[in-house]
Amino acid sequence: MKPEYLIEQQNEINAHHIYRKIAGRIKDAHNKDILLKISKDELNHYHRLKAQTQRELKPNWLLINFYAVISFFLGFTFSVKLMEKAEDAQQAKYQELYDDDPLLKAIIEDEERHEKTLIDMLDEERLNYVGSIVLGLNDALVELTGALAGYTFAFQNAKIIALTGLITGISASFSMAASEFLSTRQEGESEHALKSAIYTGIAYVFTVILLITPYLLIGNPYISLATMLVVAVLIIFGFNYYISVAKDLPFKRRFFEMAGISLTVSLISFLIGVVVKVVFGFEL
The missing domain is CATH 1.20.1260 (Ferritin)
Known part of the structure; x- marks a missing residue:
């Protein structure tokens, strides 16, 4: 046998x-x-x-x-x-x-x-709204990793950084969801507009919560920043792996592209935070 x-x-x-x-x-x-x-x-x-x-x-x-x-x-x-x-x-x-x-x-x-x-x-319904999820996830990763990196050097206080990041993130999630709703309606897909907006908003808020969590759990803002960037890369890895399997899409190119953009924006924002603090002498 x-x-x-x-x-x-x-x-x-x-x-x-x-x-x-x-x-x-x-x-x-x-x-x-x-x-x-x-x-x-x-x-x-x-x-x-x-x-x-x-x-x-x-x-x-x-x-x-x-x-x-x-x-x-x-x-x-x-x-x-x-x-x-x-x-x-x-x-x-x-x-x-x-x-x-x-x-x-x-x-x-x-x-x-x-x-x-x-x-x-x-x-499967959720896969029909992958574009909306990508929009929310990608925007949250790019915008908030950058914002938190900038806040880290400007404020140097983990709790205040987390609070500021949360306010920024939640506000941006509503703005992004509203933009997706209007954009989808403009494309003549009114019946999908609300669901698209909801998926975008949920993806954004979920990402915000994960990114600010290190600042709530770790006292040192710089260790929090490093941990937040690791979390961001893990989110990018997990999401792109999920999409590569569920939608039969290539993984490596999408992962490195998304991770590269998020980390580059974070570095630039961190440097802007340094410049703002040095030039304006801002102390908290």
Whole structure:
């Protein structure tokens, strides 16, 4: 019995339960139907392999629940595509063995042709507003990292920096949400304008809270600044990884571009803070 049969058989039964579990909590009939179809395909593949191995394999419930939790917090599209990427990586490891085996090759080709077509048909609301989320996230990162860097040298008081950053950030989030609402309406998409504004505003506020948190928890403003920049890079990394998986977009270029802009603006703003303090002799 070929060991790769058991590996692929285990993948298929796990995937069957993952798709079915995720589908169980989705209300939208279109998405639910697609996931259940894929789940059925995975079960058929499992039985084809079982006929060869003559082994009944138990699902890996730890892995299944892991993807179910990811689906709950980050959306079913991200969870499904992350699982597919993990399967692709494992199949690539045994590619030569799979190519030489008609059964495994047929199963993999079936998945690539049918299941991935179905996955591309998934329609998740939050992904339809990625542009609005990017707008809120990117503006908050660029503007607030810069502002906090400037405030850090100008004020040199972590609590005041945090308070000023919070006021600046919350005000800017309302302004940005309003601008997105008006912009979307001007483009003739009035039915999406309010949701676009909400997604933009939430992304902005969420980013603001994460960026000012180091100043609230750490007394030294310069350590807070360094920590805030690390948090900013982690936000950029996490968001771009999420989008690269969920929307099948390139990761590295988008990550370095976004991180480079935010860190450059922070450096410039910090230097402006230095100049303001030296020239005007501002002391707090």
